[in-house]
Amino acid sequence: MDEEDIKLIFGLKLRQIRTDKNLSLFGLSKLTGLSKSYLNEIEHGKKYPKPDKIFTLSEKLDIPYDQMVSLKLDKNLAPIGEILKSKILKEIPLELFGIKESDLIDIVSNAPAKVNAFISTIIEIAQHYNFGRESFFLASVRSYQEANNNYFDNIEQKVLDFVKSYQINIGQSISSNELEEILIEEYNYSIKNDELDKHKDLDNLRSVFIPKSLTLLVANDIDESQRTFIYAKEIAYNFLEIKERLYTFPWILFETFDQVLNNFYASYFAGALIIPRKNLTAKIKDVFKEPIFYKDSFEHITNEFNASPESFYQRLTNILPKEFNIKNLFFLRFTHKLNDTKFHLTKELHLAHQHAPRANESDEHYCRRWVSLQVLKDLSKSNENSKFDLQISNYENEGVQYLVLSTATKDPFKENKFRSISIGLLINKQLERKIKFLKDPNIPTRNVGVTCERCAITDCEVRQAPPKVLNRASKNKKIAAIVQQLNDTY
Structure with a gap:
């Protein structure tokens, strides 16, 4: 475990020992001679006491020193330890949802028996349905989309900045040739269309990016819209200055949650570039105002x-x-x-x-x-x-x-x-x-x-x-x- 997790565990243990002995923070302060604010910071995982302070706590609370500093948690707090050891909270940017890791642990520790029973249930269900790390990351991104009504104004604005900077006419359909030129001239890409087809085991892989040589390998048999989307995503990674990214499309594996989230950002950018918001809004308004639904008109818009x-x-x-x-x-x-x-x-x-x-x-x-x-x-x-x-x-x-x-x-x-x-x-x-x-x-x-x-x-x-x-x-x-x-x- 890293230092922050060790602080959290010590704080959780101290709080549990204190509450088991029916002591308030004020009472523990009087008993040990340590300030109430200092003890509060320890319990919230912000500070780790020095050995002499741990010795004082151990003596006054009648708890063996070794038990105080041990990373082993009792059965009520054990699921928290499992979560910390799994590093899952480190891999998911909780700040996206306005949550601090310490706050989450604090909520859990305030009702350990019931909340930890709930966590254990979730873990068991996840194991039963083979809900692994991959599924958890994808579900987290989906929840993030849902929490924001799947609209991200900052990315929409970045697309407008890009369009202005590169003088792209979004009044007409964007072509792959237009985006390919930007990748080559502006970002020094080398694009090869014949390499992936030599490897049958690559199955339905459409593109692979080689970062060290800035080479983009693209399947030769993809259609124009697929090629345009791939190029638009590559532009997004560069224009948004995304460093931690996935290198294949579709993705094969990922190592961190940031890679999954950044893949979503790049895809969103690509969609917003290829299908401009104002253009689509105007066309959908025309469809909505008609008393009859005309299939041909709607299909024409999808192909436009x-x-x-x-x-x-x-x-x-x-x-x-x-x-x-x-x-x-x-x-x-x-x-x-x-x-x-x-x-x-x-x-x-x-x-x-x-x-x-x-x-x-x-x-x-x-x-x-x-x-x-x-x-x-x-x-x-x-x-x-x-x-x-x-x-x-x-x-x-x-x-x-x-x-x-x-x-x-x-x-x-x-x-x-x-x-x-x-x-x-x-x-x-x-x-x-x-x-x-x-x-x-x-x-x-x-x-x-x-x-x-x-x-x-x-x-x-x-x-x-x-x-x-x-x-x-x-x-x-x-x-x-x-x-x-x-x-x-x-």
Whole structure:
């Protein structure tokens, strides 16, 4: 452990010993002759006492010296020790959430039995569902996005600074050639397009950056929008002066949380550069004011920017909360293999509302009535390159409805694999005022669930499994009612 953690542990132990002996800080001060402020700093991990002071504490509290200085914690405080030893708090920038490590430890130590039981439960659940360091980091970034409504004004401003500095015309679609020239001329990059294709084991890797020679290796068969995004991310790393970064796209592994967070910042910068905020806002306003939803018009907008459908939908999750005050939304990415019965939720974002679904590890079956899955099935049976559709999803059990727009495309790197990108907007009075086409009779409304195992729809024609979770809950409710009846009788 480092010095700061040792201070924290000593402080926690001293506080626990003091409270076990029903001593206030004032009382401990009188007992030991040490000042109350000095003892308070020790308990909060700000100071570590010198040996003579530890000896005084040991003698007056009747605790062996070796026990006082030992890093071993009793069972109530043991989970805190595990957290400190794991270094997880060091790897996550708690300051992003306005939290100090010492404050977090302080909260935990004030109610050790209950809070540590909770921490132990979380650790056990994480182990049971194979929720490792990687998942924890990604979940932390997602929580950071959600806490900020996925809009970061400082990065938006940096994009405008970049555009002004390099005289880029954002009134028209940005090309990869334009960004490639900046990388070469301004940042001394060397770009090679033929190296990655020589290594079959690299699978779907699209780019690798070699920092020592400033060489960017790019897969030769990527399309124009993918190349533009890769170049825009590289520019972001340089213009934002990011040092701790990931070197492959998509990423393979990471060593620190900062690498994951900086990867998000670079991706955000790239999306904001390729799809300018003002341009997209104006076009979406035009779509929203129409009483009828015109699919061709919406698809035209998605193709107007030099961006993939995923980048376009991601950008919507930035713009809608900021420019339209639509914060109750979710973003989902599903993948599907031809003739496979499974659909995998591989990316998600939920803003300000407890949306369904969320990725789960319980091997349940996502609702086949979702448009997110339907466009995947439709595309897999056609010769088209993409498929767009929308629906109003009515969650009868929850009493809520979402307007869901979804686009499916072929995976450019994997044969017979497809992905769908969706955005869902909670339908309420506010959304009805902002989007005129919500009452368009051509938009289908479907009753949906979250997973088949939790769905109460009895006449579902595409059910994949019985509602066992729902049945179990219903059975337990009946048992509870009978037990209550017996209590009332006897």
